[in-house]
Amino acid sequence: MAANDDLWVRRYHPAPDAGHRLLCLPYAGGSASYFFPVSRALSPQVDVLAVQYPGRQDRRHEPCVESVQELADLLVDVVKPWTDRPLSLFGHSMGASVAFELALRLEDLGIVPHALFASGRRAPCAPRDEWIHRRDDQGLLAEIKRLDGTDSNLLDDEEMVRMVLPVIRSDYKAAETYRPAPDAPKLTAPVLALVGDDDPKVTVDEARRWREHTSGPFEIEVFRGGHFYLNAHASTVVDRIRTRLG
Structure with a gap:
């Protein structure tokens, strides 16, 4: 494995005898630890790996990466050593875009992911013109609270806000400026889109358009929520993953 694996990949519950691996990619402002419960729930049947992007937690002194494609470029060599058994990708929000770009790069190397789980994210072919990353700090905080992805008590802590806002702003820039290459091929890996029925960031129709990015099987599952x-x-999402990974 590459020397920088420990920076990028967190393996909270190693499952060396598992038949499948699942690589989890966080949302904008998120960290690998968000997927600790997923790792615990799926081990030892699935060997769960969680990606830690630069700029947060123990990587807080590293510059953030403000491009989805660059994140995928940096990840592909890190991920290759973990493809000695079937590997699936799970990305939430911005993480779904990174997972898609990573899957394209892996397939270009002849490594077809077992499945791509695209959660809470519009299909790459359904972009919106959003510029939240250009808002002032209060405007960015208002958006975070609207999505209810961070404990609001933490956002009342001025020191915590100073720490996390630059990371969130950089990630939002990556997510909002992401556009796939015009000549990007379709994946051959199966795609499962997962979406909340009241998500302000993605409609069910926008999530359904993930179908256009694979020549393999496609499914969509809609949940109550934002x-x-x-x-x-x-628990339901973990069950869906477990079932599809067999």
């Missing part, structure tokens, strides 16, 4: 429907439906 952008972070995952928090209320974690």
Whole structure:
């Protein structure tokens, strides 16, 4: 494995005998630890890996990466050593875009992911013109609270806000400026889109357009809830993953 694996990949519950691996990619402002409960729930049947982007937690002194494509470029060599068994990708929000770009790069190397789980994110072919990353701090905080993805008590802590806002702003820039290459091929990996029925960041129709990005099987599952429907439906989502990974 590459020397920088420990920076990028967190393996909270190693499952060396598992038949499948699942690589989890966080949302804008998120960190690998968000997927600790997923790792615990799926081990030892699935070896869960969680990605830690630069700029947060123990990588807080590293510059953030403000491009989805650059994140995928940096990840592909890190991920390759973990493809000695079937590997699936799970990305939430911005993480779904990174997972898609990473899947394209892996398939270009002849490594077809077992599945791509695209959660809480519009299909790449359904972009919106959003510029939240250009708002002032109060405007950015208002958006975060609207999505209900961060404990509001933490956002009342001035020191915490100073720490997390630059990361969130950089991630929002990556997510909002992301556009796939015009000549990007379709994946051959199966795609499962997961979406909340009241998500202000993605409609069900926008999520359904993930179908246009794969020549393989496609499914969509709609949950009650908003952008972070995952928090209320974690056990159901984990069951869906377990079933599809067999």
